[in-house]
Amino acid sequence: MQYLSNILFVAILVLGIGFFAKNVSKLRRNILLGKDVDVSDDTQKRWRNMVRIALGQSKMVVRPIAGFLHVIVYVGFIIINIEVLEIIIDGIFGIHRIFAGLGPIYDFLIASFEILALLVIVSVVVFWTRRNIIKLKRFFKPEMSGWPKKDGNLILYIEFVLMILFLTMNAADLSLQELGAEHYEQAGSFPVSQYISNWFSGMDISSLIFLERTAWWLHIVGILFFLNYLYYSKHLHILLAFPNTYYGKLGPKGKFRNLEAVTKEVKLMMDPEADPFSAPAEDVDADEPSKFGASDVMDLSWVQLLNAYTCTECGRCTSECPANQTGKKLSPRKIMMDTRTAWKK
Amino acid sequence: MADTIKVPTMAEMYAAGENPEVLFWVGCAGSFDDRAKKITKAFVKILNKANISFAVLGTEESCTGDPAKRAGNEFLFQMQAVTNIEVLNAYEIKKIVTTCPHCFNTIKNEYPGLGGTYEVVHHTQFLKELLKEGRITVEGGTFKGKRITFHDPCYLGRANGVYEAPRELIRKLDAELIEMKNCKQRGLCCGAGGARMFKEPEKGDKDVNIERTEQALETTPDIIAAGCPFCNTMMTDGVKNKEREDSIKVLDIAELIATAEDL
Numbered sequence: 060m061q062y063l064s065n066i067l068f069v070a071i072l073v074l075g076i077g078f079f080a081k082n083v084s085k086l087r088r089n090i091l092l093g094k095d096v097d098v099s100d101d102t103q104k105r106w107r108n109m110v111r112i113a114l115g116q117s118k119m120v121v122r123p124i125a126g127f128l129h130v131i132v133y134v135g136f137i138i139i140n141i142e143v144l145e146i147i148i149d150g151i152f153g154i155h156r157i158f159a160g161l162g163p164i165y166d167f168l169i170a171s172f173e174i175l176a177l178l179v180i181v182s183v184v185v186f187w188t189r190r191n192i193i194k195l196k197r198f199f200k201p202e203m204s205g206w207p208k209k210d211g212n213l214i215l216y217i218e219f220v221l222m223i224l225f226l227t228m229n230a231a232d233l234s235l236q237e238l239g240a241e242h243y244e245q246a247g248s249f250p251v252s253q254y255i256s257n258w259f260s261g262m263d264i265s266s267l268i269f270l271e272r273t274a275w276w277l278h279i280v281g282i283l284f285f286l287n288y289l290y291y292s293k294h295l296h297i298l299l300a301f302p303n304t305y306y307g308k309l310g311p312k313g314k315f316r317n318l319e320a321v322t323k324e325v326k327l328m329m330d331p332e333a334d335p336f337s338a339p340a341e342d343v344d345a346d347e348p349s350k351f352g353a354s355d356v357m358d359l360s361w362v363q364l365l366n367a368y369t370c371t372e373c374g375r376c377t378s379e380c381p382a383n384q385t386g387k388k389l390s391p392r393k394i395m396m397d398t399r400t401a402w403k404k
Numbered sequence: 405m406a407d408t409i410k411v412p413t414m415a416e417m418y419a420a421g422e423n424p425e426v427l428f429w430v431g432c433a434g435s436f437d438d439r440a441k442k443i444t445k446a447f448v449k450i451l452n453k454a455n456i457s458f459a460v461l462g463t464e465e466s467c468t469g470d471p472a473k474r475a476g477n478e479f480l481f482q483m484q485a486v487t488n489i490e491v492l493n494a495y496e497i498k499k500i501v502t503t504c505p506h507c508f509n510t511i512k513n514e515y516p517g518l519g520g521t522y523e524v525v526h527h528t529q530f531l532k533e534l535l536k537e538g539r540i541t542v543e544g545g546t547f548k549g550k551r552i553t554f555h556d557p558c559y560l561g562r563a564n565g566v567y568e569a570p571r572e573l574i575r576k577l578d579a580e581l582i583e584m585k586n587c588k589q590r591g592l593c594c595g596a597g598g599a600r601m602f603k604e605p606e607k608g609d610k611d612v613n614i615e616r617t618e619q620a621l622e623t624t625p626d627i628i629a630a631g632c633p634f635c636n637t638m639m640t641d642g643v644k645n646k647e648r649e650d651s652i653k654v655l656d657i658a659e660l661i662a663t664a665e666d667l
Contacts, residue, residue: 311512312563313513313559314514317478325482328483352476381595381615382608384612385610387605
């Protein structure tokens with residue numbers, strides 16, 4: 060019986076990650092259904108772009124308020140993942156705080172997770188306020204009603220709850236450490252949750268353990284739920300931002316591609332040697348004549364589809380768009396959102 | 405006496421066995437639009453003053469195909485492009501300067517794929533080079549202390565990352581360069597890009613050029629400087645819409661330099 064929780068944990072973990080992996084392979088297949096396009100040039104510059112834009116958040120800081128808050132949530136997300144690693148190892152082997160042996164480094168890590176968790180909570184609240192109280196214009200365009208609006212708020216709620224659970228877990232743990240409960244040896248430094256643990260002062264060991272375990276389980280199950288939520292949400296950008304920036308356009312923004320099929324026709328027209336009465340050779344296996352340009356989602360390349368899946372509907376494109384600013388119906392964000400919706404069907 | 409301006413054509417030069425240092429690509433606006441012709445004249449005066457050996461294609465120059473491509477007619481674009489490339493290659497053109505950012509973008513970025521590879525510069529880049537090499541000099545006099553705001557043409561700025569050349573030239577005039585709310589990477593369209601020059605705008609709350617003119621007027625300028633004949637038209641219309649054409653001038657960088665030189 061003592062291994063029950065370990066087995067349960069592994070089962071949930073495998074299920075959570077397995078289901079996500081299945082959806083990712085589905086996503087990959089969907090994207091690669093797009094028209095082929097050659098993006099193998101200048102890999103060095105592509106890596107640099109990815110590091111600068113996706114990892115380095117260089118585009119986010121153009122708008123300082125949203126940018127600053129986004130960087131906090133982003134750093135929080137990455138750093139707190141170290142904690143998730145500990146939780147997973149603990150869960151599989153039925154131990155508690157495996158990294159505690161790191162001593163002062165562990166204290167530092169836990170302290171920074173806690174501070175980041177608090178900052179994430181603050182940022183999420185500000186984000187929510189911007190969406191729901193201040194009602195920033197770019198979140199209230201026609202395409203932002205229904206699911207997209209709900210999606211945006213849901214993500215904030217989930218992040219908020221996850222961070223609260225994390226801090227509750229630490230607070231209960233700290234109380235247990237102070238009471239000298241079995242298994243809860245002194246480890247970590249808790250600059251934020253020490254204030255929460257004050258509220259738990261009247262509780263006995265067993266209810267504290269219950270609280271700590273509940274928060275621990277809900278936290279990891281919540282993370283697995285959130286991981287699987289990504290596939291159905293605009294929040295997929297946290298993963299796809301990396302390939303998206305890697306495969307992004309490298310040349311000058313003003314440069315358009317010349318359609319090769321058209322070039323062939325033009326060259327033929329300009330060629331005095333061309334036989335005006337020639338008929339194409341009879342070829343049973345000949346491909347269907349290709350279409351010029353794109354009139355439906357089926358005509359888009361896989362990079363364009365990847366871009367649509369990456370779109371996180373922040374609306375900065377639309378709010379910069381001169382046509383949209385002057386009240387015309389064009390909205391670049393709507394194009395991306397509609398592409399994704401149409402492709403999913 | 406009407407002053408004569410010397411503009412050699414490529415055909416004349418080639419026939420005389422000469423090869424100009426640079427080909428001046430005039431573009432449709434610079435050739436046919438009465439307002440933009442003044443920009444062409446101003447630029448040619450500077451070239452002549454600096455003794456630059458240049459030529460134009462004259463009647464052999466056709467549209468680069470930019471409006472056709474941006475409006476979606478790829479076939480027409482390529483027909484026009486290939487025709488131009490045949491002419492340019494026949495004259496063994498190496499370097500092209502143009503007063504139009506649309507021509508600049510198309511020839512620089514889209515012609516190489518069709519067999520036309522040249523060194524292409526915008527006239528503000530070219531003038532900046534001449535200044536650096538000491539082939540022209542610019543003195544502040546006329547524009548000293550004037551408030552000048554520069555409207556970034558999108559095909560020069562955001563499309564090709566050229567922001568500094570025009571600004572450097574304005575600073576040389578001893579003028580006070582003031583930036584609009586949206587400038588450089590976040591500059592706002594004038595409303596004419598993407599072949600929009602040639603059609604009425606879609607329905608909306610406001611025309612784009614009015615929005616941009618309002619941003620320019622916020623800086624209380626004496627002069628709105630432009631680097632593109634289409635932007636020039638749009639901003640001029642915007643200033644007229646606000647009935648400020650008596651106090652605010654819309655001028656191309658080439659015109660500013662030519663005026664400063666008293667050409």
